[in-house]
Amino acid sequence: MPVLTRLIPSPLVVDIRAGALDDLAGVLADQRISSSGKLAIAISGGSGALLRERLAPALPGASWYEVDGGTLDDAIKLADRMKSGHYDAVVGLGGGKIIDCAKFAAARIGLPLVAVATNLSHDGLCSPVATLDNDAGRGSYGVPNPIAVVIDLDVIREAPVRFVRSGIGDALSNISAVADWELSNRETGEQIDGLAAAMARQAGEAVLRHPGGVGDDGFLQVLAEGLVLTGISMSVAGDSRPASGACHEINHAFDLLFPKRAASHGEQCGLAAAFAMRLRGAHEESEHMAEVLHRHGLPVLPEEIGFTVDEFVQVVEFAPKTRPGRYTILEHLDLSTDAIRDAYADYAKAVSQAISG
Numbered sequence: 001m002p003v004l005t006r007l008i009p010s011p012l013v014v015d016i017r018a019g020a021l022d023d024l025a026g027v028l029a030d031q032r033i034s035s036s037g038k039l040a041i042a043i044s045g046g047s048g049a050l051l052r053e054r055l056a057p058a059l060p061g062a063s064w065y066e067v068d069g070g071t072l073d074d075a076i077k078l079a080d081r082m083k084s085g086h087y088d089a090v091v092g093l094g095g096g097k098i099i100d101c102a103k104f105a106a107a108r109i110g111l112p113l114v115a116v117a118t119n120l121s122h123d124g125l126c127s128p129v130a131t132l133d134n135d136a137g138r139g140s141y142g143v144p145n146p147i148a149v150v151i152d153l154d155v156i157r158e159a160p161v162r163f164v165r166s167g168i169g170d171a172l173s174n175i176s177a178v179a180d181w182e183l184s185n186r187e188t189g190e191q192i193d194g195l196a197a198a199m200a201r202q203a204g205e206a207v208l209r210h211p212g213g214v215g216d217d218g219f220l221q222v223l224a225e226g227l228v229l230t231g232i233s234m235s236v237a238g239d240s241r242p243a244s245g246a247c248h249e250i251n252h253a254f255d256l257l258f259p260k261r262a263a264s265h266g267e268q269c270g271l272a273a274a275f276a277m278r279l280r281g282a283h284e285e286s287e288h289m290a291e292v293l294h295r296h297g298l299p300v301l302p303e304e305i306g307f308t309v310d311e312f313v314q315v316v317e318f319a320p321k322t323r324p325g326r327y328t329i330l331e332h333l334d335l336s337t338d339a340i341r342d343a344y345a346d347y348a349k350a351v352s353q354a355i356s357g
Helices: 020-030 047-058 072-082 096-109 153-158 161-188 194-209 217-237 246-257 265-279 283-295 309-322 329-333 337-356
Strands: 013-017 039-044 063-067 089-094 113-117 129-134 137-142 148-152
Touching: 013 020, 013 217, 020 047, 020 113, 020 148, 020 153, 039 047, 039 096, 047 063, 047 089, 063 072, 063 096, 072 096, 072 129, 089 096, 096 113, 096 129, 148 153, 148 217, 153 217, 161 194, 161 217, 161 246, 161 265, 161 283, 161 329, 194 217, 194 283, 246 265, 246 309, 246 329, 265 283, 265 329, 265 337, 283 337, 309 329, 309 337
Parallel strands: 013 148, 039 063, 039 089, 089 113, 113 148
Antiparallel strands: 129 137
């Protein structure tokens, strides 16, 4: 008997709306994730304290754990502190660092993870990966997908707008990442998961084509849904391929070469995606992406985040070393230093005209 369908690893609950946080206890009880209310909740020491004050009365059975940062040591310490309790689930309540620490800790002690995002800075909130700083720099650790994702749009609006902008750049970079995946399929025979590619691409396209802005509920809903879908696409594919191509290689190169000067993840990924689209000859798509990034207040030129042309050329030249074995437009073209400089000059001229016109 042939297998005619497949199971897709995805959250049991995805609740994205204004006011969602106020119903957290009810959602977890209704879905039998935690009918007893015995939860281990990881929060930051800053904004997390205010959320704890707000939520604690509705979650009397919860234990609260402050997380210092986003390192592997922080995640291990969190797991060690939580393992003595008898909890139904772990809740990561905060930004990317808190959720990644909670993901790792939950996996380490064998409990399901509920991701409650307080900002939309990147697509990791629903991915099967925890990105944590370690002694060697930064590592990606495989973890189970969250069993539930809760995003309160009222809370998202209260966060600094730079977090929303970062999420926009990360979502738009899906378009370039999927194009790299298709390139690798043609050139190297790498297998594509069509469902994962479709989910990631459509998430990026929805954000690209939405007319709204960072303060609109409708736009925030589409962005949040897009980031969740991107995370699920990575689960479907089994790795980060649907959302990580030349755009993320360039992002990693910024982080490694200039760790104290690097901009946000999404700013770097969005700029890199627009540049990578130009490299592959998708000129109209590159200019349109740059126009949308610019409209939302994101950089489209490295000078806008404090890097010189020479430094950007250095970043692009180093980028393929960040993901050995991954084939993207950078590996395909294998550009010399002078060729990268020429390509950037062409890109900068084109996008400058696009955003000024």
